[in-house]
Amino acid sequence: MSFKDKVVLVTGGSRGIGRSIAVGFAKAGASTVVISYAGNEAAAQETVGLLQAAGAKAEALKFDVSDAIACANAIEGVVKTHGRLDVLVNNAGMAVDGLVMRVKDDDWDKQLDTNLKGAFALIRAASRPMMKQRSGAIVNVTSVVGEMGNVGQAAYSASKAGLIGLTKSVARELSSRNIRVNAVSPGFIGTDMTSHLSDELRQKMLEGIPLGRLGNPEEVAQAVLFLSGDASSYITGEVLRVNGGMYM
Ligand code: NAP
Numbered sequence: 001m002s003f004k005d006k007v008v009l010v011t012g013g014s015r016g017i018g019r020s021i022a023v024g025f026a027k028a029g030a031s032t033v034v035i036s037y038a039g040n041e042a043a044a045q046e047t048v049g050l051l052q053a054a055g056a057k058a059e060a061l062k063f064d065v066s067d068a069i070a071c072a073n074a075i076e077g078v079v080k081t082h083g084r085l086d087v088l089v090n091n092a093g094m095a096v097d098g099l100v101m102r103v104k105d106d107d108w109d110k111q112l113d114t115n116l117k118g119a120f121a122l123i124r125a126a127s128r129p130m131m132k133q134r135s136g137a138i139v140n141v142t143s144v145v146g147e148m149g150n151v152g153q154a155a156y157s158a159s160k161a162g163l164i165g166l167t168k169s170v171a172r173e174l175s176s177r178n179i180r181v182n183a184v185s186p187g188f189i190g191t192d193m194t195s196h197l198s199d200e201l202r203q204k205m206l207e208g209i210p211l212g213r214l215g216n217p218e219e220v221a222q223a224v225l226f227l228s229g230d231a232s233s234y235i236t237g238e239v240l241r242v243n244g245g246m247y248m
Helices: 016-027 041-053 068-082 105-133 144-148 154-177 199-207 217-228
Strands: 007-010 032-037 057-062 087-090 136-141 179-186 239-242
Touching: 007 016, 007 068, 016 032, 016 041, 016 087, 016 217, 032 041, 032 068, 041 057, 057 068, 068 105, 087 105, 087 217, 105 136, 105 154, 105 179, 136 154, 136 217, 144 154, 144 179, 144 239, 154 179, 179 217, 217 239
Parallel strands: 007 032, 007 087, 032 057, 087 136, 136 179, 179 239
Antiparallel strands: none
């Protein structure tokens, strides 16, 4: 896979899966990799260092993806600064776990706004320059939880299921302009997001994974790179599972 001369934006690229995706693009020759983050400046700068070490021009943008105006400004800034936008990866996401009867309105809104509305706002903004270019690839990072549900994750699951509907609709809308839109659906991946789980819960989850282990961020990154490049030129509207067989 080669992304020579490509300009890529990875939201939530400062840590975890997003960092692996960003570094993957840099190693695959992308000329420019822009990452976004919410507030962890140290992690973002560390990632910028990794991207530069891999030979890419790198930039970190701090903005909240749940803010639609900030999303529009970010896309406009990337196109202005780097001349184009070839790949958008909507990876930024968060979860607030809790049984449905106790979920607060604010926590519901925060998850839907970050995980779903953010992706929509960025796609809306990116579609214009990509349509003008008559090329582009968009990959949305959904979740196995959006496909099968999970106790204590009603809002997170709803946001990730929504992302699949968004992916398929936009894939249909933008296909005539040579813009492909796909999703990657990770299972249980070892990052900060899953580090707080109790040993008991972790063991229970592992029992439901045929491959018998957590995935690592690089394994998700490989799927995102595949769907972003020429190797998947006839694939759009697809959801690629990277879950060790947890859901088939
Ligand atoms: P993570 O380690 O918690 O990293 C989250 C990233 O998103 C960070 O870069 C964070 O920025 C950024 N972010 C969070 N809220 C944001 C906001 N409102 N605006 C902008 N950026 C924001 O998460 P991860 O485990 O790598 O997960 C990445 C994606 O994969 C998420 O969409 C997640 O739902 C999905 N996923 C993860 C798993 C898993 O098992 N880990 C499984 C399925 C799907 P800061 O560094 O500034 O906080």
